[in-house]
Amino acid sequence: MMNSIALLNDSFRRTFSGGKVMMTIGVAELPDCVKAEALRQVADFSGFTEENDPHGEHDFGSFDLVGRKFFWKIDYYDRKMQYGSEDPSDSERTLRVLTLMLASEY
Numbered sequence: 001m002m003n004s005i006a007l008l009n010d011s012f013r014r015t016f017s018g019g020k021v022m023m024t025i026g027v028a029e030l031p032d033c034v035k036a037e038a039l040r041q042v043a044d045f046s047g048f049t050e051e052n053d054p055h056g057e058h059d060f061g062s063f064d065l066v067g068r069k070f071f072w073k074i075d076y077y078d079r080k081m082q083y084g085s086e087d088p089s090d091s092e093r094t095l096r097v098l099t100l101m102l103a104s105e106y
Contacts, residue, residue: 004089006058009074012096013058014043019074019096026102027070034066038100041065042072057088062103069103 012019016039027035045061052060059074076085077095085094 003056006056008089008091008094009058009096013045013072013074013098016043016098018091019098022097022099024099024101024105026105027100030066038065038070041070042098042100045072070100071103071106072098072100074098 027038041063045063047061048058062069062071075097076088077083077097078085079093079095081095088094
């Protein structure tokens with residue numbers, strides 16, 4: 001059974017609604033068509049395994065595109081973005097931030 005954090009993360013990742021989406025400078029400098037495809041890959045990602053998702057939260061993934069490896073990661077903050085969220089399963093108290101980066105920037 002999928003936990004509530006994974007359900008919230010999947011919903012956010014598929015719609016990019018209810019949180020913030022950020023990209024590193026390396027991704028931002030790529031052509032718009034590559035950025036659009038990278039975001040589509042994030043939204044469509046389903047390759048969760050015990051290795052890349054040990055807590056079952058669906059908060060990290062990686063994929064290859066245009067000869068580069070990309071990572072994406074969801075972090076949890078309080079609504080003011082000052083601190084980490086005390087309860088990522090509570091969408092009223094948590095702001096999700098998805099960061100898309102090149103693996104070389106990690």
